[in-house]
Amino acid sequence: MFTPQGPSLRELTTQALSSVEHGYDLLAAKFDATPFRTSDRLLTAVTRTLETLGPFDSGLDVCCGTGAGLGVLRSVCAGRVTGVDFSTGMLARARYAHPTADLVRADALALPFAPVFDLAVSFGAFGHFLPDAQRTLFAQVHSALRPGGTFAFPLPAPPPVGSRPYWILWGFDAAMRLRNAVWHPPFVMYYRTFRLADVRTRLEGAGFHVSLVPIDSLGHREDGSPHCRLVVARKA
Ligand SMILES: C[S@@+](CC[C@H](N)C(=O)[O-])C[C@H]1O[C@@H](n2cnc3c(N)ncnc32)[C@H](O)[C@@H]1O
Numbered sequence: 001m002f003t004p005q006g007p008s009l010r011e012l013t014t015q016a017l018s019s020v021e022h023g024y025d026l027l028a029a030k031f032d033a034t035p036f037r038t039s040d041r042l043l044t045a046v047t048r049t050l051e052t053l054g055p056f057d058s059g060l061d062v063c064c065g066t067g068a069g070l071g072v073l074r075s076v077c078a079g080r081v082t083g084v085d086f087s088t089g090m091l092a093r094a095r096y097a098h099p100t101a102d103l104v105r106a107d108a109l110a111l112p113f114a115p116v117f118d119l120a121v122s123f124g125a126f127g128h129f130l131p132d133a134q135r136t137l138f139a140q141v142h143s144a145l146r147p148g149g150t151f152a153f154p155l156p157a158p159p160p161v162g163s164r165p166y167w168i169l170w171g172f173d174a175a176m177r178l179r180n181a182v183w184h185p186p187f188v189m190y191y192r193t194f195r196l197a198d199v200r201t202r203l204e205g206a207g208f209h210v211s212l213v214p215i216d217s218l219g220h221r222e223d224g225s226p227h228c229r230l231v232v233a234r235k236a
Contacts, residue, residue, distance in 0.1 A: 006033040011026070017179075018185070037068055043123070045217045045218050046123075046230060047071075050152060054119075058080045058117050060141075061081070061122065065090045065125070068123050077119060084111065111140040127190050130193060135205060142206045151208065152230055153230070155231050213229060214226035
């Protein structure tokens with residue numbers, strides 16, 4: 001599927017019937033050949049935006065997977081770069097691609113860090129966290145940041161209601177809800193559970209001050225609003 005190097009439909013189905021952690025272990029070797037890996041275009045645009053907000057010292061990539069965000073941190077952080085993920089398979093690929101990064105296997109809902117990081121980023125993983133888990137995740141990231149530290153991540157604008165992408169995401173989430181109603185272990189991955197207003201409220205509930213920076217290089221919608229914003233959450 002996706003590309004000749006990517007997983008077959010059968011492999012993807014097996015992955016989707018597993019737990020999130022085991023599913024990513026199974027997918028790891030071919031993950032970078034799927035559209036689930038954050039695109040270089042988005043990573044570059046976020047890097048350029050973060051460059052205007054720095055300087056940053058040590059950096060943490062939350063749910064780093066094969067290391068997409070580690071390159072961003074390497075570009076904008078002067079200090080050590082750390083990735084955390086609970087999939088051993090994904091971390092093995094990240095270790096291969098980023099041999100000098102510190103890679104830690106842990107659940108992002110129970111991060112094993114003192115408040116030492118200056119910048120935390122996360123890409124492509126929020127769909128794995130239902131609203132209650134998002135509150136825990138944000139509190140965990142908050143506790144891993146030093147005072148004044150920043151948690152930043154891109155948040156694309158939702159597709160217009162009724163558009164083709166809208167129905168594709170709606171259909172994906174509906175299929176996932178059906179799958180989780182009839183099959184265990186659950187595979188939590190929803191596209192429509194991470195809306196700006198709710199995210200902002202949950203970040204503020206975790207103690208962050210939130211601002212939004214348009215990522216202009218990714219273009220604008222017909223109404224002039226950006227296709228994608230960088231959410232910048234600062235620890236007081
Ligand atoms: C879609 S991948 C994104 C990987 C990478 N950040 C990227 O943008 O390409 C989601 C990643 O989140 C990780 N993940 C999901 N839930 C997690 C949790 N509770 N704790 C740690 N990692 C988690 C998965 O193992 C997987 O590597």
